[in-house]
Amino acid sequence: xxxxxxxxxxxxxxxxxxxITASGLRKSFGEKVVLxxxxxxxxxxxxxxxxxxxxxxxxxxxxILSTLMRADGGEVRVVGRDPAREPDAVRAAIxxxxxxxxxxxxxxxxxxxxxxxxxxxxxxAEGRRRAEQLLTDFELTDAADKRAATYSGGMRRRLDLAxxxxxxxxxxxxxxxxxxxxxxxxxxxxxxVRGLVGRGVTxxxxxxxLDEADELADRIAVLDQGRIVALGTAAELKRxxxxxxxxxxxxxxxxxxxxxxxxxxxxxxxxLALNVPGDAGVRALRALLTRLDDAGIEVxxxxxxxxxLDDVFFALTGRLTTETGSxxxxxxxxxxxxxxxxxxxxxxxxx
Amino acid sequence: xxxxxxxxxxxxxxxxxxxxxxxRYPATIIVSLAIPALLLLLFxxxxxxxxxxxxGAAPPGGKYIDYVLPGILLMSIGYGASSTTLAVNRDMTxxxxxxxxxxxxxxxxVLTGHVVAALIxxxxxxVLLVAVALLMGYRSGADAGxxxxxxxxxxxxxxxxxxxxxxxxxxxxxxxxxxxxTLIVQLLPFISSAxxxxxxxxxxxxxxxxxQPFTPVIDTxxxxxxxxxxxxxxxxxxxxxxxxxxxxxxxxxxLFRKGSAR
Numbered sequence: 001x002x003x004x005x006x007x008x009x010x011x012x013x014x015x016x017x018x019x020i021t022a023s024g025l026r027k028s029f030g031e032k033v034v035l036x037x038x039x040x041x042x043x044x045x046x047x048x049x050x051x052x053x054x055x056x057x058x059x060x061x062x063x064i065l066s067t068l069m070r071a072d073g074g075e076v077r078v079v080g081r082d083p084a085r086e087p088d089a090v091r092a093a094i095x096x097x098x099x100x101x102x103x104x105x106x107x108x109x110x111x112x113x114x115x116x117x118x119x120x121x122x123x124x125a126e127g128r129r130r131a132e133q134l135l136t137d138f139e140l141t142d143a144a145d146k147r148a149a150t151y152s153g154g155m156r157r158r159l160d161l162a163x164x165x166x167x168x169x170x171x172x173x174x175x176x177x178x179x180x181x182x183x184x185x186x187x188x189x190x191x192x193v194r195g196l197v198g199r200g201v202t203x204x205x206x207x208x209x210l211d212e213a214d215e216l217a218d219r220i221a222v223l224d225q226g227r228i229v230a231l232g233t234a235a236e237l238k239r240x241x242x243x244x245x246x247x248x249x250x251x252x253x254x255x256x257x258x259x260x261x262x263x264x265x266x267x268x269x270x271x272l273a274l275n276v277p278g279d280a281g282v283r284a285l286r287a288l289l290t291r292l293d294d295a296g297i298e299v300x301x302x303x304x305x306x307x308x309l310d311d312v313f314f315a316l317t318g319r320l321t322t323e324t325g326s327x328x329x330x331x332x333x334x335x336x337x338x339x340x341x342x343x344x345x346x347x348x349x350x351x
Numbered sequence: 352x353x354x355x356x357x358x359x360x361x362x363x364x365x366x367x368x369x370x371x372x373x374x375r376y377p378a379t380i381i382v383s384l385a386i387p388a389l390l391l392l393l394f395x396x397x398x399x400x401x402x403x404x405x406x407g408a409a410p411p412g413g414k415y416i417d418y419v420l421p422g423i424l425l426m427s428i429g430y431g432a433s434s435t436t437l438a439v440n441r442d443m444t445x446x447x448x449x450x451x452x453x454x455x456x457x458x459x460x461v462l463t464g465h466v467v468a469a470l471i472x473x474x475x476x477x478v479l480l481v482a483v484a485l486l487m488g489y490r491s492g493a494d495a496g497x498x499x500x501x502x503x504x505x506x507x508x509x510x511x512x513x514x515x516x517x518x519x520x521x522x523x524x525x526x527x528x529x530x531x532x533t534l535i536v537q538l539l540p541f542i543s544s545a546x547x548x549x550x551x552x553x554x555x556x557x558x559x560x561x562x563q564p565f566t567p568v569i570d571t572x573x574x575x576x577x578x579x580x581x582x583x584x585x586x587x588x589x590x591x592x593x594x595x596x597x598x599x600x601x602x603x604x605x606l607f608r609k610g611s612a613r
Contacts, residue, residue: 066453067452067453068449068452068453088455091453091454091455092455094453095453096449096450096453098446098449098450100445100446101445101446102445102446102447102449102450103447104368104445104447106375106376107368107371111371115364115368118360118364118367119361119364119454119456120454121357121360163450164450
């Protein structure tokens, strides 16, 4: 293999070339089509997020891009190389951190990092320097000499990512890296990712959480049943998605009917509740409460609903993310979703 | 550096990682030594008198421990292979195997590291086991050349079983999935010429015991160590070992390349 060090080329001020491209990517496991013609283009130094429910094909896409799996069809390039034909060239440039922490539980945190340094053929002193730096950066110094098996979930994920960074990869794949983490650990991971982007690293992120994509991603692709059904920034996606509403609860039928007369477009939600569609900002909320107050209507409870991944998915596919099986029942519950899809979303051309 | 140098360096790194386990958690070595040592005590001290008398044509020197040691050595190799399977399976289920596969490291080094570590571990425990046997009164009529040949055969069988163990460890979805292999390598010596000659068994069992891979290995070891002729057991033993090693190597390689979707 050529002994060139590809880690430094990211710093040269050339025109932003794509770190990852894919066109017509497809993969099936037996009868089941997992990726059905996926196109991707991730410019260098950006954060790209593949958003989708379990089973959408996110992990399969990561596996193909990171040389773990071969595609059935389509063109793929990672740092300009084909993962199927030149896997070692791709591997030298990437780092992968998956949903299951890939750390060696029987070794200590420091030993895990030194193992990575050895496998990247770093000189001993340089390996030690990087290991110590990463332990400090990831707040693992106190636990450095404890076995990784004794670490908490958040610590394991931090160690996992630190191990990925030992080789100073240009492209990092984070496959559902924060799934199952507590909110504080998730925020720590987000900070770390932002720091990496600041250094010019390209991040390919998969997640089921819209807020995570919102926080981190420059561009988001929504993957559903092996196809990309929408592509854009977080703001673009949310703007296209209906579902933001204020839910009002009333003590009795009298209050409810009175409110129905005052509030246009409100729909009943259950026996004694109304959904008022629209943007749920502070000003809109105050205006709404003032109108109810002026009409002398007593409100028992109020809750604000902003669009979440469920809404995005609902709008795009007419199905809920969580239970793909019960899609029919969900569609009838909110028949408007299907019709809003074409109006509010620009569908990405498939292939 | 050339590809080969990298491969050697990566394999060494992996070997160091595996040996570090053995040093830090000596339980696996102790078990793979203590259980065969206990069996040696059991078979020599408890059953030895009766079994030795039943052997009829007792080996030269006539002591049962001389007869039974090769079989106990094989059991030790079996325990070693079981712990290799578990170690590989743990790498698989912990996800670190997937990490290795996304790194630009020599493909073979991950598995080679496990196999070489298994060789070192198992050879160390067989040496200790022979030392225990010598303390218990084992005497060999073999010269240095025959000892060397016996050691070579032990290494070859360990090598073969280790590759099989790696393949099983890669293929099993959980640690429970390796139990079958563990049972086979640990029970097979009982249905072989390890403790009694296959000729003394009932017809069906005897046929199986005579034709299963452990019997020619045990007969060869016994002959080599006792200084008696080994007939064509030697060739059959080597053929079995090479066959199992090739099977294990190809199977493990295919599984490693294919990976799992974990």
